Amino acid sequence: MELRQLKYFLRAKELLNFTAAASVLHISQSTLSQQVKQLEIELGTPLFERIGKRIKLTEAGELFHDYALQSVTSANNGFQMLKDLNNMETGELKIGVTFALRQVIATTVKQFLALYPKILVHIVYGTSEELLQKLDNFELDFILSFEEFEKNNSHQYQPLFDSPMVLIGSPESDLKKVNKIRVKDIENLPLALPAKGFSTRKYIDDVFKKKNLNLNISIEVNDIPMLLDLVKSGKYYTILAKTTIQDYDSIIAVPIIQPALMRKGMIISAKDIYEKRAVSEFYKIIDQYTNSPSPVS
Amino acid sequence: MELRQLKYFLRAKELLNFTAAASVLHISQSTLSQQVKQLEIELGTPLFERIGKRIKLTEAGELFHDYALQSVTSANNGFQMLKDLNNMETGELKIGVTFALRQVIATTVKQFLALYPKILVHIVYGTSEELLQKLDNFELDFILSFEEFEKNNSHQYQPLFDSPMVLIGSPESDLKKVNKIRVKDIENLPLALPAKGFSTRKYIDDVFKKKNLNLNISIEVNDIPMLLDLVKSGKYYTILAKTTIQDYDSIIAVPIIQPALMRKGMIISAKDIYEKRAVSEFYKIIDQYTNSPSPVS
DNA sequence: TAACATCAATCGATAAAACCGATTAATAAA
DNA sequence: TTTATTAATCGGTTTTATCGATTGATGTTA
Numbered sequence: 001m002e003l004r005q006l007k008y009f010l011r012a013k014e015l016l017n018f019t020a021a022a023s024v025l026h027i028s029q030s031t032l033s034q035q036v037k038q039l040e041i042e043l044g045t046p047l048f049e050r051i052g053k054r055i056k057l058t059e060a061g062e063l064f065h066d067y068a069l070q071s072v073t074s075a076n077n078g079f080q081m082l083k084d085l086n087n088m089e090t091g092e093l094k095i096g097v098t099f100a101l102r103q104v105i106a107t108t109v110k111q112f113l114a115l116y117p118k119i120l121v122h123i124v125y126g127t128s129e130e131l132l133q134k135l136d137n138f139e140l141d142f143i144l145s146f147e148e149f150e151k152n153n154s155h156q157y158q159p160l161f162d163s164p165m166v167l168i169g170s171p172e173s174d175l176k177k178v179n180k181i182r183v184k185d186i187e188n189l190p191l192a193l194p195a196k197g198f199s200t201r202k203y204i205d206d207v208f209k210k211k212n213l214n215l216n217i218s219i220e221v222n223d224i225p226m227l228l229d230l231v232k233s234g235k236y237y238t239i240l241a242k243t244t245i246q247d248y249d250s251i252i253a254v255p256i257i258q259p260a261l262m263r264k265g266m267i268i269s270a271k272d273i274y275e276k277r278a279v280s281e282f283y284k285i286i287d288q289y290t291n292s293p294s295p296v297s
Numbered sequence: 298m299e300l301r302q303l304k305y306f307l308r309a310k311e312l313l314n315f316t317a318a319a320s321v322l323h324i325s326q327s328t329l330s331q332q333v334k335q336l337e338i339e340l341g342t343p344l345f346e347r348i349g350k351r352i353k354l355t356e357a358g359e360l361f362h363d364y365a366l367q368s369v370t371s372a373n374n375g376f377q378m379l380k381d382l383n384n385m386e387t388g389e390l391k392i393g394v395t396f397a398l399r400q401v402i403a404t405t406v407k408q409f410l411a412l413y414p415k416i417l418v419h420i421v422y423g424t425s426e427e428l429l430q431k432l433d434n435f436e437l438d439f440i441l442s443f444e445e446f447e448k449n450n451s452h453q454y455q456p457l458f459d460s461p462m463v464l465i466g467s468p469e470s471d472l473k474k475v476n477k478i479r480v481k482d483i484e485n486l487p488l489a490l491p492a493k494g495f496s497t498r499k500y501i502d503d504v505f506k507k508k509n510l511n512l513n514i515s516i517e518v519n520d521i522p523m524l525l526d527l528v529k530s531g532k533y534y535t536i537l538a539k540t541t542i543q544d545y546d547s548i549i550a551v552p553i554i555q556p557a558l559m560r561k562g563m564i565i566s567a568k569d570i571y572e573k574r575a576v577s578e579f580y581k582i583i584d585q586y587t588n589s590p591s592p593v594s
Numbered sequence: 595t596a597a598c599a600t601c602a603a604t605c606g607a608t609a610a611a612a613c614c615g616a617t618t619a620a621t622a623a624a
Numbered sequence: 625t626t627t628a629t630t631a632a633t634c635g636g637t638t639t640t641a642t643c644g645a646t647t648g649a650t651g652t653t654a
Binding site: 350 | 614621
Binding site for chain 1: 368
């Protein structure tokens with residue numbers, strides 16, 4: 001039994017497809033097939049059930065998974081910990097960010113790089129769904145996102161700030177006359193909203209469904225700047241967290257009330273993973289940012 | 298990084314001697330040397346400091362140890378767990394027993410084997426020191442012993458019973474006239490005691506030292522039956538837990554008081570280790586044994 | 595139903611890597 | 625000083641991980 005084989009097994013279990021897993025692992029399908037078989041022989045029990053050309057995990061495979069993951073994770077953690085000892089000379093930091101928190105990362109990453117110029121920072125934008133999967137595959141150190149609806153026991157959550165949802169319109173719109181708006185008053189406004197898959201969109205849908213209100217959606221877009229461009233044009237309104245539009249000009253935003261819609265900004269990371277120094281340093285900077293006098297919210 | 302290399306590292310760290318470690322691992326010294334070096338290169342930092350022909354662990358090595366151990370342990374646990382699924386068809390059970398608890402294991406192992414005849418049981422006698430080291434090397438599943446003085450955070454302890462310490466003499470000795478004896482009355486009796494290294498001996502030494510009493514030791518032996526033979530001969534007394542002499546005839550034993558000396562029988566096992574079914578089944582039998590109407594004590 | 599696409603297993607060959615024995619160099623012990 | 629002990633290194637051998645090609649089984653589509 002070797003870590004190599006455990007890693008192969010984990011990937012095969014995840015994808016339930018030897019060919020695809022081999023490709024991800026940059027080995028041939030034949031190699032993967034042989035290595036898994038060898039592991040099974042050593043363990044004395046099959047880990048996969050071969051049904052025709054399909055594979056599915058056996059009960060033994062299911063049970064073995066946790067141990068294999070723990071073993072691989074521990075080795076990785078030890079490796080990461082040692083890299084840290086070299087005082088972040090060669091560090092790398094991979095951060096997943098949802099589109100809604102673009103402003104948070106834009107500000108903090110500059111401060112971080114000023115302090116630690118040798119660290120290579122990767123920023124990956126995506127929907128929370130995409131990012132959470134990458135987190136589970138060890139492709140990200142942490143995620144900046146709004147609160148998740150379904151919390152997962154293998155993740156840990158650090159709340160950062162509360163951000164009110166706002167209705168956004170062009171400076172020529174009727175919004176200039178009010179300083180707040182009720183949920184039910186939004187019902188008949190023509191909306192441009194983030195596409196399905198965005199957590200903000202899911203949040204909006206849930207709220208309106210619960211109150212039995214309709215949404216008058218004209219356009220769905222999976223890009224926030226384009227959404228705001230549409231709003232600026234004057235025809236449409238949109239709904240976002242105030243944090244999301246912090247640095248945009250030429251728009252008007254008013255808080256939504258009855259009920260007041262709030263979203264929690266969060267750091268999501270994987271439990272049981274060694275926390276690199278670069279990661280904890282970044283957390284500190286985010287903390288400063290969110291605790292400074294009304295940086296967001 | 299492979300489990301093989303982590304195992305090599307752990308053994309080398311334990312023995313601080315590549316030649317000896319290689320021998321235990323059944324590989325050549327040159328192979329061990331190369332594999333450790335390769336691991337060090339991959340980790341980007343030396344794990345051992347080479348001072349002439351000596352080696353000692355670097356700080357990095359010290360830190361890395363816990364992760365390596367965790368990784369290897371998890372893989373082993375997964376392996377053990379799967380073996381268990383085969384319903385103990387090929388099980389093996391390794392039990393360490395201190396001499397003092399000979400009677401406990403003698404009775405329980407018979408019952409266990411009657412229930413699970415296919416399990417191969419190894420029983421290893423030794424001092425607690427020897428046995429604890431074997432436990433840490435995964436050479437034992439658990440230990441039956443009296444309570445340890447220095448508890449170790451990587452072990453877990455299950456108390457079984459309390460056994461009073463007794464003064465033991467021949468049927469012709471003056472002990473027949475009394476039914477208990479004070480600690481300070483033992484001071485001038487000629488004693489045959491277990492040798493240094495026995496936990497019972499350490500316990501006795503500690504008690505007498507604390508009370509500023511002398512021990513009049515005539516003979517030290519590292520074998521309990523011989524100790525009792527000497528006692529039977531009439532010249533000497535000895536001190537043991539009552540449990541230890543449970544099935545011996547032709548001796549007289551009286552409890553020691555002021556203070557009453559008691560020892561706790563214990564199961565000691567390693568934390569974070571998968572508990573085989575054979576092990577939990579054995580625990581059940583020991584439980585029955587110690588909870589039955591005065592089996593020991 | 596026939597042709598095609600997809601997938602895991604298997605085979606033979608190759609490249610990589612673990613391993614060994616012998617030797618060297620350093621150093622501790624006698 | 626001599627001897628014994630120990631880790632590193634070198635060259636050669638064995639083992640094994642890997643690959644590409646093929647097979648056979650099984651879905652999928654025309």
